[in-house]
Amino acid sequence: NAGVMQNPRHLVRRRGQEARLRCSPMKGHSHVYWYRQLPEEGLKFMVYLQKENIIDESGMPKERFSAEFPKEGPSILRIQQVVRGDSAAYFCASSQGGQYYGYTFGSGTRLTVV
Amino acid sequence: DQQVKQNSPSLSVQEGRISILNCDYTNSMFDYFLWYKKYPAEGPTFLISISSIKDKNEDGRFTVFLNKSAKHLSLHIVPSQPGDSAVYFCAAIPPGSARQLTFGSGTQLTVLP
Numbered sequence: 266n267a268g269v270m271q272n273p274r275h276l277v278r279r280r281g282q283e284a285r286l287r288c289s290p291m292k293g294h295s296h297v298y299w300y301r302q303l304p305e306e307g308l309k310f311m312v313y314l315q316k317e318n319i320i321d322e323s324g325m326p327k328e329r330f331s332a333e334f335p336k337e338g339p340s341i342l343r344i345q346q347v348v349r350g351d352s353a354a355y356f357c358a359s360s361q362g363g364q365y366y367g368y369t370f371g372s373g374t375r376l377t378v379v
Numbered sequence: 380d381q382q383v384k385q386n387s388p389s390l391s392v393q394e395g396r397i398s399i400l401n402c403d404y405t406n407s408m409f410d411y412f413l414w415y416k417k418y419p420a421e422g423p424t425f426l427i428s429i430s431s432i433k434d435k436n437e438d439g440r441f442t443v444f445l446n447k448s449a450k451h452l453s454l455h456i457v458p459s460q461p462g463d464s465a466v467y468f469c470a471a472i473p474p475g476s477a478r479q480l481t482f483g484s485g486t487q488l489t490v491l492p
Contacts, residue, residue, distance in 0.1 A: 269422070298478060307383070307468055307482030308423070321479060356422050368480070370415075370422030 269294075269359050269371035270339075277377045278347050286342040286374045290359030297340040298368070299332060302354040314340060347378045382406045383471050385483035393491050398456040400486050402469030407450065409471040413480065414443060414454050417466045426467075427454070459490045 270289040278284050290297050295316055300308040310324040314334040325332065329347075334340040344351055358370045384403045392398045402412075410431045415423035429436040429443045429452070436443050442455045456463055469483040 271422075296478070300480075300482075305484065307385075307470075307484045308480070309482070310479045313478045321476070324479070358422070368425060370424070372420065372422050 269357055269369050271355075271357050271371035271374050273374060274372065275375050275377070277379060279379055280348060281346050284344040284347050284351070284376055284378075286344075286355050286357075286376070287339045288342070288357030288359075288371060289339040290357075291369055294359035294361050294369070296360045297334050298358045298360075299340075299342050300356045300358065300370075302356065302373075304353070308356060311342070344376075347376075349378050352376055352378045381484075382409075382473075383469055383481050383483040385467075385469055385486050387486050388484070389487040389489070391489045391491060392459045394461055395458045398454075398459045398463065398488055398490065400454040400456075400467050400469075400488065402452050402454075402483055404450050404452075404471055406471070406473065407447075408474035409481075410474065411472040412443070412445065412452055413470045413472075414441075415468045415470060415482075416463075417468060417485070423468055456488075459488075461490045461492050464488055464490050 272287050297314045299311040302308045312325050312332045313321040329345045331343045354373045354375050356370050356373045358368045382405050413428040414426040416426050417423045427438050427441045427443050429445050434445050445452045466485045466487050468485045470480040
């Protein structure tokens with residue numbers, strides 16, 4: 266399967282711990298996007314990255330959240346000192362760039378904070 | 380402030396009939412709209428899109444209609460099939476952003492055999 270790969274599929278963290286979510290884009294895609302879906306809501310944009318660059322982080326909470334897309338390896342969404350309100354499904358998407366309909370989403374990581 | 384609204388959380392339709400999913404938006408500057416379909420435990424899948432310069436786009440059983448004056452778009456599925464049962468999200472591209480999608484809250488479509 267050459268789709269967008271996210272892992273882990275499920276992640277349980279205690280309050281105060283760190284969560285690391287990984288996303289490997291489709292082969293040939295150099296643009297990565299992270300979205301969060303809270304229960305009963307639509308997906309909310311968090312951040313848009315290209316290799317080694319954050320292009321738009323206007324949807325990222327100002328504290329505790331960070332994202333990177335290194336030259337080698339997957340994109341990482343990092344949440345420090347998690348709180349119960351961080352419990353959500355986190356989706357990553359990738360594209361070659363240029364076309365809105367070129368988004369391909371991964372299956373998501375469901376984060377549960379206990 | 381919810382700029383893209385899907386006011387019907389759920390919709391049930393008989394197999395073979397038409398499904399109509401609705402979406403309203405508040406930002407008249409949106410210039411591109413998309414529909415995504417999502418099955419449980421999977422990511423959203425792109426379905427169909429429409430530019431604001433058009434009022435209709437068709438792809439097989441799926442047609443999207445855009446009424447700019449009413450700030451309303453709808454997705455028609457004809458004929459509906461049980462495999463169409465999923466959550467459907469309407470999304471829009473905000474002005475000034477080439478990459479950021481603004482999603483509605485989704486409508487759960489159930490197609491009854």
